[in-house]
Amino acid sequence: MSVKSWGEVALHTLLVFLLFSAIFPLTFSAANQPRNPKKRNPLASDSSSAVFQVEGNVYPLGHYTVSLNIGYPPKLYDFDIDSGSDLTWVQCDAPCKGCTKPPDQLYKPNNNLVQCDEELCAGIHVSKERQCSAPSDQCNYEVEYADQGSSLGVLVRDHITLRYTNGSVVRPRIAFGCGYDQKYSGPNSAPSTAGVLGLGRGSASFLSQLHALGLIRNFVGHCLSVQGGGFLFFGDDLIPSSGVVWIPMLASSLEKHYSIGPAKLLFDGKDTSVKDLELIFDSGSSYTYLNSKAYQAVVDRVTNDLKRQKLERATDDPSLPICWKGTKPFKSLSDVKSYFKPLAFSFQKAKNSQLQLPPESYLIVTKHGNACLGILDGTEVGLENLNIIGDISLQDKIVIYDNEKEKIGWVSTNCDWLKDVDRQVEEGFPLLYDANSGIFSDRCPATYDTTDL
Numbered sequence: 001m002s003v004k005s006w007g008e009v010a011l012h013t014l015l016v017f018l019l020f021s022a023i024f025p026l027t028f029s030a031a032n033q034p035r036n037p038k039k040r041n042p043l044a045s046d047s048s049s050a051v052f053q054v055e056g057n058v059y060p061l062g063h064y065t066v067s068l069n070i071g072y073p074p075k076l077y078d079f080d081i082d083s084g085s086d087l088t089w090v091q092c093d094a095p096c097k098g099c100t101k102p103p104d105q106l107y108k109p110n111n112n113l114v115q116c117d118e119e120l121c122a123g124i125h126v127s128k129e130r131q132c133s134a135p136s137d138q139c140n141y142e143v144e145y146a147d148q149g150s151s152l153g154v155l156v157r158d159h160i161t162l163r164y165t166n167g168s169v170v171r172p173r174i175a176f177g178c179g180y181d182q183k184y185s186g187p188n189s190a191p192s193t194a195g196v197l198g199l200g201r202g203s204a205s206f207l208s209q210l211h212a213l214g215l216i217r218n219f220v221g222h223c224l225s226v227q228g229g230g231f232l233f234f235g236d237d238l239i240p241s242s243g244v245v246w247i248p249m250l251a252s253s254l255e256k257h258y259s260i261g262p263a264k265l266l267f268d269g270k271d272t273s274v275k276d277l278e279l280i281f282d283s284g285s286s287y288t289y290l291n292s293k294a295y296q297a298v299v300d301r302v303t304n305d306l307k308r309q310k311l312e313r314a315t316d317d318p319s320l321p322i323c324w325k326g327t328k329p330f331k332s333l334s335d336v337k338s339y340f341k342p343l344a345f346s347f348q349k350a351k352n353s354q355l356q357l358p359p360e361s362y363l364i365v366t367k368h369g370n371a372c373l374g375i376l377d378g379t380e381v382g383l384e385n386l387n388i389i390g391d392i393s394l395q396d397k398i399v400i401y402d403n404e405k406e407k408i409g410w411v412s413t414n415c416d417w418l419k420d421v422d423r424q425v426e427e428g429f430p431l432l433y434d435a436n437s438g439i440f441s442d443r444c445p446a447t448y449d450t451t452d453l
Contacts, residue, residue: 048216049235050162054081057228058374058392059319059364062286064224065193066232069161070107072171077107079197081222081232082284083258083401084388086202087143089151089177090195098182100190107194109178114139114155120175120204121155141177153179162215165237174209199283201256201403210234211403218403222283225415226333226360226395239400244409245353250278251406258282258401260408262348263355265294267301268341277387279345279355281399281408285390287320288362289378294387298362298375302340309339311371320364320372329369333360336371355410361393 055078056064065078070090077090091099093106114121117135139155156178159171177195184190198205199220203212211218216235224230247260257280264275274294290298299322306324314325330336340359347353362375374392379385400409 049165049233049237050216051165051231051233051238054222054224054230054232055228058286058395060367061192063191063193064222064230064283064391066197068197070158072159074159074161074171075107077105077194079195080191080193080284081197081199082282083199083220083222084280084282084284085196086198086200086205086208087141087177088174088196088198088206089141089143089153089179091182092153092156092178092180094153094178094180096180096182098184099179100182100192101194105194107178109154109156110158112156112158114157114175120209143177143179150181150183151177151179152181153177162210162234170215172210172213172215174206175204176206196284199401201258207234207403219400220403221398221400222394223398223413223415224283224391224395227416230415238398239409240398240411244398244400244411245355246402246407246409247347247350247353249406249408258408260347263345264348265297266344266346266354267298268305269344272297272301275348277345279387279389281394281401282388282390283394283399285388286392287374287376288390288393289376289381289383289386289388291383291385291387292377292379295375295377295379298343299373302373305341306339311339314368314370314372317366317368317370317372319366319368319370320374321376323366323368323370323372325370330365330371331369333363333365336363336365339371355389355393356412357393361395364392 052066052068054064054066063080065080067076067078069076079088079090090107091101091105093099093103093108096103096106099106115135116132116137116139118139121139141151141153141155143151154177155175157173157175160174161169161171163169179195182190199207202208207216207218207220210216219236219239220232220234221238222230222232250259250261259278259280261278262276263279265272265277274297277290277294289295311324311326314323317323317325326336326339337359340363342359343357343362345355345357347355362373364372364374366372374390378388394410396415397410397412398415402409
């Protein structure tokens with residue numbers, strides 16, 4: 001959903017595809033459900049999971065990214081990981097207007113356009129009728145955001161390098177957007193990444209395409225470190241067999257978000273009377289957004305609780321709407337978390353199941369040395385009654401999106417522990433992962449060039 005900050009809201013419910021002068025919503029389309037392959041691709045290994053190192057942070061960068069090798073020979077591009085949208089797109093030299101990367105870092109298409117009559121292009125239509133003036137026409141797209149930012153381009157298909165945790169490599173051909181016209185607005189600077197990695201539930205998403213090719217099971221997950229960095233994985237090998245809180249996805253979500261609920265809001269373990277919340281997990285959003293009633297409940301209780309503390313409002317800090325300062329500048333979250341109480345979402349239809357938010361899951365420490373509230377008023381910025389669980393509240397948790405059983409799971413952990421292992425994966429060392437012990441061991445590598453996929 002890519003809600004980047006409190007002043008720059010990118011709402012993917014406005015994500016649309018422009019095909020031959022007609023606009024059709026793509027992201028979260030009810031028609032965009034991945035098909036289950038009849039059998040696993042023979043090039044997929046017994047341990048068909050892939051792990052990618054994540055860079056970035058909530059503050060000051062405002063995003064978490066992964067780097068993917070695209071093309072042959074492969075070239076590296078960095079992407080904002082976004083579980084709130086389907087479409088993967090990269091800045092493209094076709095030529096490019098409004099791109100933020102230098103020309104030598106732009107993707108260059110090479111007679112690899114997706115045609116309008118292809119099933120992937122047709123799958124973005126809300127109606128079943130295909131809007132093609134000719135079957136061989138290119139599949140155009142336009143992505144629009146609530147802050148008036150946008151990307152315009154065409155769908156292409158190219159090889160993307162995928163390294164399994166056992167060291168074997170495949171290079172399937174995946175469809176993604178070649179964005180040749182980008183527009184940015186709002187008070188924040190243009191994003192520094194080359195594009196967006198769409199991890200949503202629709203058939204056009206990166207995850208769904210890998211699954212449709214039989215290369216992985218239909219799972220994706222991430223572990224975002226509060227210290228910065230972390231890891232992203234595809235497949236089910238890195239999912240702990242115990243300790244995970246599992247909640248079914250809401251079938252009522254017509255736009256096919258990763259949403260769960262209903263949930264009630266707790267402050268310091270006590271009921272706030274705010275209930276029946278539908279929560280959307282969105283790694284493309286830096287901060288968490290609650291509807292006005294829930295947001296005000298958080299602000300009131302945090303503010304009242306701080307009256308006994310030696311903290312004052314820091315009204316001169318522009319980082320976020322509500323900030324506090326101490327008797328001396330704070331250096332890290334460790335300095336401030338003792339002043340604040342935990343929040344939690346308790347799921348009304350799942351006994352003893354909660355999403356815990358300790359202070360470090362809803363606060364940042366700014367460059368001014370102040371503590372700021374990373375939960376924002378979603379209604380105020382145009383999200384109406386939606387509740388977005390953003391990166392700040394997903395930190396130091398393994399979060400799993402299980403699209404086979406349609407449920408979301410999480411377990412608290414230190415997301416720093418895989419950093420050195422990710423470096424080994426990037427350098428080609430084969431790894432076999434035990435999700436319960438956190439231990440990797442060597443295995444013989446293999447490489448496949450899947451030019452026929």
